Amino acid sequence: MSDASGIRPANGAAATRADAVFFWITRVVATLGVVVTVWAAASTGPMLIHGHPAYLILLVLAFAVSLAIAVRSWLVRVVRHRRWKGIRGVLVVLSLGVIALAWWLVPSTAVEPALSAMDSDTSVTVTETADQIVLQPTGAASDVGVFFQPGARVDARAYAAVLRPLAEAGHVVVIPKQPFGIAFLSTGAFGSARAGHPPVTRWVIGGHSLGGTVAAMDAQSFAGASTDPVVGLMFFASYPANDLSGLDARVLSISGTNDGLATPEKVTASKASLPADARFLAIEGGVHAFFGDYGPQSGDGEPSTSQDAARAEISAASVAFVDSFDR
Known part of the structure; x- marks a missing residue:
């Protein structure tokens, strides 16, 4: 041969x-x-x-x-x-x-202004390790912290700009780095973080896209915890995979009207799975990729507003929601 x-x-x-x-x-x-x-x-x-x-x-x-x-x-x-x-x-x-x-598994990498938001200054100290990013207020910190799960295959740093205002408002913000960029491989991250960030004793957890779905699972597990409980849940262009209508925590769902992935129809359908007092905010003209800074995303819709405007609205709503637990 x-x-x-x-x-x-x-x-x-x-x-x-x-x-x-x-x-x-x-x-x-x-x-x-x-x-x-x-x-x-x-x-x-x-x-x-x-x-x-x-x-x-x-x-x-x-x-x-x-x-x-x-x-x-x-x-x-x-x-x-x-x-x-x-x-x-x-x-x-x-x-x-x-x-x-x-x-x-090639991820979407963070772009500006998220990269600049990773720099420490007089109001926020940013710490980055192999498995998480922590935005720590330099002044007095609230006992309400925020734990935020990134979307699938998205650089954790991409959420620094949209979440940094929470740290500037006095809240510790923890963003886990998910193995392979998949939130379902990071389901134990919140459990590990709960007691590791004093002075936080209450948590608002949230996530973008698939990260929000995993955050909802953690909320269901820890809403009734005797220590370091989850008191709030934030969805960024996301919704739960199971019934959370009886969840003992306040819920905020922020979505984009032009989102091609977490579409308005899907977000509307999720209302039946959330508590009756859940709040819904639609960013007019916003799309899926506007909830982080990582560039355009395949399958997404076409925006009719600027990302800067959308980011400002998302951040303001998030700060108002988390601040409400201090009152």
């Missing part, structure tokens, strides 16, 4: 057409793994440092394994008979799955 590339079976080996196919599949998949992980790293950019380390670890491991296999497969010039083709087929499918996951 031979082909135009000069690849030939090892002497004495009963190489088959299936062996030749797997030989080339290994080359292609391994090379694809190298290309995709390099592209993903370049596209992720600063988020490789500022994001949760889980994605960086995935890219490094995928790149190292792909590179090793690619180099070895391209150096080998002999097709050999291989056993366990079924297992090898499964490994190829799994490899393609990991490569596709690395591509899909």
Whole structure:
């Protein structure tokens, strides 16, 4: 057996057409793994440092394994008979799955003014670690803190500008960095943070998009807690996945009238799942991506207002809602 590339079976080996196919599949998949992980790293950019380390670890491991296999497969010039083709087929499918996951998980990176809002000044101290961002008032802090879950595959820093006014108003604000940018992989983050941010003894939790759905789950779990309870829930272009009509906490839902993802129809439908006294605010002309600063989002609607105007309205409503627990 031979082909135009000069690849030939090892002497004495009963190489088959299936062996030749797997030989080339290994080359292609391994090379694809190298290309995709390099592209993903370049596209992720600063988020490789500022994001949760889980994605960086995935890219490094995928790149190292792909590179090793690619180099070895391209150096080998002999097709050999291989056993366990079924297992090898499964490994190829799994490899393609990991490569596709690395591509899909590329996050939306924070842009201005969120990046500038990450700087500390005389009113707010910003602390960033591998798993969270904390906006801490420099003066006297309220006992009501805010815990905010980012949207799916969105840089946690993207919410610094819209949430910073809460810290300027005296509230500790905690933004978790989700593993792989998926809120459902960060469901334990609020439980861990509850007792870790004195002088906070009461919490308003919220989230954007998928982050709001996870925040709703935490609200349901901790609204009746004897210590560090959840007293409020904020939805940014989001809604709950389950019935919260009996929730013992006040609710504020802020949405955009031009949102193409958390559409006005979906937000309206969520009213039946929330307490009767839940408040709803619609940002006229606002879209899904206006609740953070990370650029346009696929599938979103077209805005008919500026993001600066929308951000100011969202921040003002959030501050008024959280401040109300101090009165």
